[in-house]
Amino acid sequence: MVTSITSFGRSGLYDWLIQRVGAAVMAAYTIFITIYLMTNPELTFEQWHALFGQLWMRVFSLVTLLSFISHAWIGLWAVLTDYLTVRLMGNKATILRIFAQMMLGGVAITYLVWGIEIIWGFN
Amino acid sequence: MLKVEIYRYNPDTDKAPYMKTYEFDTQGKDLMVLDVLEQLKAQDESLAYRRSCREGVCGSDGMNINGKNGLACIKPLSECVKNNKLILRPLPGLPVIRDLVVDMTQFYDQYKKIEPYLQNDTPAPAIERLQSPEDREKLDGLYECILCACCSTACPSFWWNPDKFIGPAGLLQAYRFLADSRDLATEKRLSNLDDPFSVFRCHGIQACVAVCPKGLNPTRAIGHIRNMLLQSAT
Ligand code: SF4
Ligand code: SF4
Ligand code: FES
Numbered sequence: 117m118v119t120s121i122t123s124f125g126r127s128g129l130y131d132w133l134i135q136r137v138g139a140a141v142m143a144a145y146t147i148f149i150t151i152y153l154m155t156n157p158e159l160t161f162e163q164w165h166a167l168f169g170q171l172w173m174r175v176f177s178l179v180t181l182l183s184f185i186s187h188a189w190i191g192l193w194a195v196l197t198d199y200l201t202v203r204l205m206g207n208k209a210t211i212l213r214i215f216a217q218m219m220l221g222g223v224a225i226t227y228l229v230w231g232i233e234i235i236w237g238f239n
Numbered sequence: 240m241l242k243v244e245i246y247r248y249n250p251d252t253d254k255a256p257y258m259k260t261y262e263f264d265t266q267g268k269d270l271m272v273l274d275v276l277e278q279l280k281a282q283d284e285s286l287a288y289r290r291s292c293r294e295g296v297c298g299s300d301g302m303n304i305n306g307k308n309g310l311a312c313i314k315p316l317s318e319c320v321k322n323n324k325l326i327l328r329p330l331p332g333l334p335v336i337r338d339l340v341v342d343m344t345q346f347y348d349q350y351k352k353i354e355p356y357l358q359n360d361t362p363a364p365a366i367e368r369l370q371s372p373e374d375r376e377k378l379d380g381l382y383e384c385i386l387c388a389c390c391s392t393a394c395p396s397f398w399w400n401p402d403k404f405i406g407p408a409g410l411l412q413a414y415r416f417l418a419d420s421r422d423l424a425t426e427k428r429l430s431n432l433d434d435p436f437s438v439f440r441c442h443g444i445q446a447c448v449a450v451c452p453k454g455l456n457p458t459r460a461i462g463h464i465r466n467m468l469l470q471s472a473t
Contacts, residue, residue, distance in 0.1 A: 118403045118436040128432075128439030129468045194440070198399040 122197075122217055124190045131190045138183030145180040165238075174235050181231040185224045192220055241265050241320065243275060245286065246328040247338050256335065258326075265316065272304055272319065272327070273311040288339035295452060298387030302339050303328040308389035308450040330392035332401065345401040346388045346408070352431075353405060353413040358424035374420035381415035381460065383453050384408065390447035390457055396440040403436035407447035407457030410438060414460035417467060429464075429471050438464055 124131045156163065167173055200213040241263045248256035261279050273290055280286045288311070291297040295313040302311055305319045305326050316325065333341040359368065391397045391406035405413065413432065416422050432438045438461060447457040 117431050118434045120435045123435040126435070127472075128435040128437065129465075129472055131435055132439050132465070133469070193435075198396075201399065203402070204399075 120197075122214070123193055124186060134186050135190050138187045141180055141183040142187070145176065148176075168235070168238075177235050178232065181228065181235075185228055189220065189224055193217065241275075241316070242324045243279065244324065244326045245279075245338070246335075247286075248335055249285070249287075249337055263325075269315050269317045271312055272302075272309075272314045272316065272325065273300055275316070275325065276311060276327070287337045296385060298385035301330055301387040301389045301392070301452075303331055308393045310387060310389070310452045313452060330388055332392045332398040333388075341392075343388060346386075346391055346406070349391075349401070349405045349409040350386065350412065352437075353409050353416070354424070354428070354431075355412050355416065357416065357419065357422050358427075359421055360423065368421045370420050377418045377420070378415060380455055381411060381418065384411055384415075384455055385453060387452060389450045389452060390455075393446045393450045394441075395444070395446065396442060400436060400440055404440035405432075405437050407441070407461070410441070410464060411455060411457040411460045414464050417464065425467075426471065429468055432464060433468055433472070438468070 120126065125134060152167070153159065168177070196213050196216055200209050200216060202209045205212070243261040243263050244258045245261065246256060247253070247259045261283070263275055263279065265275075273293055276286070276288055276290075280288075288302065289299040290312065291299045293312045295310050298310070300311040301308060304311065304314055305321055305324070307319070308330060309319070311327075319325065327339060329335050329339045329341045333343065333345060336342050386408060388408060390411075391401075391408045394404075394407055396404050397406040413428065417425055417428055422428075441458070441461045443458055443461075445458045448455075448459075451457070
């Protein structure tokens with residue numbers, strides 16, 4: 117058992133499942149939006165506004181955003197722990213990696229808050 | 240004449256590794272790579288590599304042959320030589336001890352972690368622990384592994400995290416015991432694997448499957464472990 121406290125859920129299985137489920141949600145959202153845009157070629161602002169005014173659409177969008185952020189976190193954490201490691205760079209790697217993760221975390225939270233503001237912040 | 244380029248490095252005398260080129264006359268025969276090495280060693284005694292069985296059983300002569308890991312003793316020249324060139328390097332990712340001989344400690348440490356022995360605390364029967372033919376069949380494609388390390392040293396995830404990721408060879412063996420009806424440590428084995436590195440560093444690219452000289456499929460075994468983890472945890 118390898119201990120790891122910086123991964124998303126600290127369990128490999130949990131991270132894996134979140135990433136797979138998230139991928140399915142993102143695929144569903146993409147397909148939905150594509151079909152919606154294709155079946156509404158003359159889309160007006162009012163229609164688009166009404167779509168995002170629906171509760172289910174807001175929840176769907178939020179879940180997609182959460183999936184996107186967790187997916188990115190888990191994936192980029194894997195990339196960082198592949199290349200920014202003590203094995204490859206010496207002791208400075210740990211500081212560098214934690215710093216890079218904090219940056220990524222900051223960006224992720226910013227997008228999340230911003231996204232929520234966009235989805236829920238209008239009437 | 241076949242051009243043979245071999246990775247040479249003797250830490251006692253060389254500052255850095257280098258490639259040495261030999262000319263080799265195959266006399267029109269489709270030799271095995273190991274035959275070529277044996278004949279070259281007769282000319283140049285300083286050349287170092289491991290070998291033992293010379294028939295694909297012991298797993299000691301795994302090396303990188305024209306860019307692909309394999310066993311020198313069962314790899315015919317006709318299957319690997321390109322542009323009349325044979326390029327031999329040590330297995331990638333592991334520390335080189337000398338020439339084609341690598342230090343396998345990291346590989347064995349990962350193997351040790353999966354506790355590669357049958358665990359069963361119930362009293363041993365007088366003769367042997369029996370298994371139905373169906374249960375025995377579940378071990379096919381697993382028990383044949385000869386621990387040559389061709390797969391793990393072809394796996395990028397193992398290159399980057401050889402201290403944390405078990406690697407395809409170790410995981411194939413982990414599943415070999417998870418799948419064994421006589422082994423009773425399944426839950427313990429699974430809980431030892433459920434971290435973000437041991438199993439889940441596998442990204443399923445199947446570089447391991449492409450090189451296994453015994454035709455085994457570690458990626459499939461890893462998928463089975465993942466399913467077992469999923470079943471026991473949900
Ligand atoms: S799975 Fe195949 S390549 Fe890997 S160690 Fe076993 S025999 Fe060698
Ligand atoms: S499938 Fe998994 S174990 Fe095999 S080479 Fe790829 S990452 Fe490594
Ligand atoms: S020498 Fe034994 S496997 Fe090649």
